[in-house]
Amino acid sequence: MKKFLLTLIAIIVIAGGGLFWFVTHKPGSPFDGETASAAPADLVHRGEMVARQADCVACHSTPDSKPFSGGLEMGTPLGSIFATNISPDKQTGIGNYTLADFDRAVRHGVTPDGKRLYPAMPYPSYVKMTDDDIRALYAFMMNGVQPQNVPNKPSGIEWPMNMRWPLALWNAVFVPSGTYAAKPQQDEQWNRGAYLVQAAGHCGACHTPRSVTMNEKALDEGGTDFLAGALLDGWYAPSLRQDHNTGLARWSEDDIFAFLKNGRNKHAVVFGSMAEAYNNSTQFMTDDDLKAISHYLKSLPGDPARDGQPWAYVAATSATGNAGKPGAQTYAAKCGFCHGTDGRGKNEWIPPLAGAASSLISHSESQVNVTLNGSARVVTADIPDAYRMPSFREQLSDRQIADVISYVRSSWGNHGGPVTPEDVKALREHTDPASSNPIVLQMR
Amino acid sequence: MQLQINNKTHEVDADGDTPLLWVIRDNLGMTGTKYGCGLAQCGACSVLVDGEIVRSCVTPLDSVIGRSVTTIEAIETDPVGKAVVAAWVNHQVPQCGYCQSGQVMAATALLKQTPNPTEDDIAAAMVNLCRCGTYNFIKTAVNEVAGRKEASL
Numbered sequence: 225m226k227k228f229l230l231t232l233i234a235i236i237v238i239a240g241g242g243l244f245w246f247v248t249h250k251p252g253s254p255f256d257g258e259t260a261s262a263a264p265a266d267l268v269h270r271g272e273m274v275a276r277q278a279d280c281v282a283c284h285s286t287p288d289s290k291p292f293s294g295g296l297e298m299g300t301p302l303g304s305i306f307a308t309n310i311s312p313d314k315q316t317g318i319g320n321y322t323l324a325d326f327d328r329a330v331r332h333g334v335t336p337d338g339k340r341l342y343p344a345m346p347y348p349s350y351v352k353m354t355d356d357d358i359r360a361l362y363a364f365m366m367n368g369v370q371p372q373n374v375p376n377k378p379s380g381i382e383w384p385m386n387m388r389w390p391l392a393l394w395n396a397v398f399v400p401s402g403t404y405a406a407k408p409q410q411d412e413q414w415n416r417g418a419y420l421v422q423a424a425g426h427c428g429a430c431h432t433p434r435s436v437t438m439n440e441k442a443l444d445e446g447g448t449d450f451l452a453g454a455l456l457d458g459w460y461a462p463s464l465r466q467d468h469n470t471g472l473a474r475w476s477e478d479d480i481f482a483f484l485k486n487g488r489n490k491h492a493v494v495f496g497s498m499a500e501a502y503n504n505s506t507q508f509m510t511d512d513d514l515k516a517i518s519h520y521l522k523s524l525p526g527d528p529a530r531d532g533q534p535w536a537y538v539a540a541t542s543a544t545g546n547a548g549k550p551g552a553q554t555y556a557a558k559c560g561f562c563h564g565t566d567g568r569g570k571n572e573w574i575p576p577l578a579g580a581a582s583s584l585i586s587h588s589e590s591q592v593n594v595t596l597n598g599s600a601r602v603v604t605a606d607i608p609d610a611y612r613m614p615s616f617r618e619q620l621s622d623r624q625i626a627d628v629i630s631y632v633r634s635s636w637g638n639h640g641g642p643v644t645p646e647d648v649k650a651l652r653e654h655t656d657p658a659s660s661n662p663i664v665l666q667m668r
Numbered sequence: 669m670q671l672q673i674n675n676k677t678h679e680v681d682a683d684g685d686t687p688l689l690w691v692i693r694d695n696l697g698m699t700g701t702k703y704g705c706g707l708a709q710c711g712a713c714s715v716l717v718d719g720e721i722v723r724s725c726v727t728p729l730d731s732v733i734g735r736s737v738t739t740i741e742a743i744e745t746d747p748v749g750k751a752v753v754a755a756w757v758n759h760q761v762p763q764c765g766y767c768q769s770g771q772v773m774a775a776t777a778l779l780k781q782t783p784n785p786t787e788d789d790i791a792a793a794m795v796n797l798c799r800c801g802t803y804n805f806i807k808t809a810v811n812e813v814a815g816r817k818e819a820s821l
C-alpha cells in the first residue's frame with residue numbers, strides 16, 4: 225500500500241514537474257546561439273516588406289502613437305488587452321531581444337522570460353513564416369525602427385484569467401508546428417500565395433470562423449472552414465472562397481488583385497477593418513505577391529449549401545424603382561445618389577449594393593456598422609480617395625437604418641434578409657464613427 | 669476625355685475618378701453649380717445627366733462619358749427648366765441663394781419625369797437641404813409649375 229502511495233506521489237510529482245516545465249519552457253529556435261551581426265541595408269529593406277505583409281503596425285501602433293510603440297486596445301470578453309511596444313527601445317520595447325528571442329515571440333508566442341502571449345498576436349499564423357522572413361523582419365525592427373520609450377499598459381484581465389501558462393496547453397493543441405511546407409503538386413505562384421495568406425498575411429485571423437475554444441477552425445486549404453467568413457469586432461469578414469454570393473466566385477484573379485492593390489474593383493471597395501488592412505498592408509505588397517494571393521484564393525472551392533441560391537440581378541419593375549417599400553424613400557434621399565437608384569454603384573469608384581456579399585450574407589453587421597459609422601478613407605499611394613462613406617448615426621434613427629438596410633437586402637435580387645431596429649441599436653452602442661482623416665500608419 | 673455639357677463638347681484632362689463637380693467648376697469655370705458638402709448629403713451640386721438628377725460631387729467623370737450633362741447655366745434652354753426658373757423668380761424663392769441652383773435642378777428633374785406631382789412626390793423628390801429654410805416657397809413654386817395654385821403664405 226505504502227509502495228503504491230509512493231509510486232502515485234512520484235507519478236504526480238513527475239507529471240506536475242513535467243507540466244510546469246512544459247508551460248514555462250522556451251521552445252527552441254533555429255537562431256539559438258547566434259550572435260548579433262550588422263544587418264545589411266537590403267536585409268532591412270526586405271524586412272520592411274515583411275512587416276507590411278504581416279501588418280505589424282495595425283496593432284502595435286495607433287494613429288496617435290509613434291511607430292511600433294504599442295497601445296492598440298483590444299477588447300476581449302475577459303477585459304481589454306493592449307498591444308505592446310515592439311520598437312527597439314531597450315527599456316520598454318524589444319531592444320534587448322536576440323534574434324532567437326524575437327523568433328520565439330513572433331512564431332511561438334513566447335517572451336524571453338518564458339511568458340505566453342495572448343493569441344491576439346497571430347503567432348498561430350506567423351509560425352508558418354520562413355526563417356529568412358523572420359531574420360529580415362528582425363533586421364528591420366532593430367535597425368529600421370526608432371526606439372520609443374513608452375511603457376506598456378497593463379491588461380485589464382484579472383486573476384485568475386490573467387494567468388498565461390494555460391496558453392501553453394492551448395498552443396500544444398491548436399497551433400501548427402513548423403514553417404509553411406510547399407505543396408509539390410502546386411505551382412510556385414500558388415505556393416507563394418498560400419504562404420502569404422496563411423503565414424504573414426494572417427488572413428484567417430478575421431476571415432476564418434473560430435471554435436468555442438477561440439482557435440481558427442482551419443489554418444489551411446485542407447479545411448472547408450478556412451477563410452469561409454467570420455464575424456469579428458462588429459464586422460463580418462466575408463468568405464474568400466469560391467462562393468457565388470458571399471465569396472469571390474464572381475471575382476476574377478485580376479479583380480482580386482485590383483482590390484488588394486487599389487482598394488477597389490467593380491464588385492467592391494474596401495471598408496471596415498479591410499480598409500485598414502488595405503491602407504497599412506496590402507497596398508504595399510509587390511504586384512507579384514498580390515497576384516500570387518489572388519491565384520491561391522481562386523483555388524479554394526465554395527460551398528453551395530452554405531452559400532444558398534446564386535444571386536442574379538433583378539431590375540426594379542417600375543420607373544420609381546421599388547418605391548413604397550419601407551426604406552425606399554431613405555434610400556433615394558441618402559444612398560441612391562452614390563450607390564445608384566439601380567443599386568449598381570459607379571464603376572469601381574462607388575461600390576454596388578446589388579449582389580454585394582454584404583447584401584447577401586445573413587449577417588447584417590457590416591452593413592449596419594458602415595451605415596452607422598461610415599468607413600475610413602481609402603488612401604492609395606498617399607492620395608485619399610475622392611469618395612467616402614459618411615456616418616449616418618446622427619441623421620438616421622435605428623428604425624430608419626433598419627428599414628433602409630432591409631430595403632437594400634431585398635432589392636435587385638439581394639436576399640440577405642431583414643434587419644431589425646434592435647440589431648442597429650446593439651451595434652450603435654458598441655461602435656464609434658470612422659475618422660474622416662486619411663490614416664496610413666507609418667513604420668519609420 | 670470628352671464631355672457633353674450644356675450641348676457643347678468639352679475636352680478635359682482629368683482622371684476617371686475625378687468628381688464631375690470639380691471639373692465643372694475648376695476645369696470649365698462654370699461656378700453656378702455649388703459645392704456644399706462633397707458627400708452627397710446636401711444637393712447643392714445637383715446637375716442633370718440625361719435628364720436625371722445627380723449629385724455631381726459623387727459622380728465620377730468616367731461615369732458620364734457619352735452622356736449629356738445639363739447645369740444651371742443652361743437650364744433655361746429646357747422648357748420645363750425655364751418654367752421652373754420663372755416660378756422661382758415669381759415666388760422670390762431664394763434667400764441666401766447658395767442651394768438654389770441645386771433646388772432648381774431637382775425641381776426640373778422632378779417635373780420632367782412627373783409633370784403633375786402629388787404633394788408626396790414633391791416631398792420625396794425635393795430633398796436638397798436649404799439652411800435658410802425656403803422649403804415652403806420651393807413647394808409653392810413647384811406646385812405652380814405643376815399647374816396648382818397654393819394660397820400664398
Ligand code: FES
Nearest residue numbers: 704705706711725
Ligand atoms: S456638395 Fe454634392 S451633395 Fe453637397
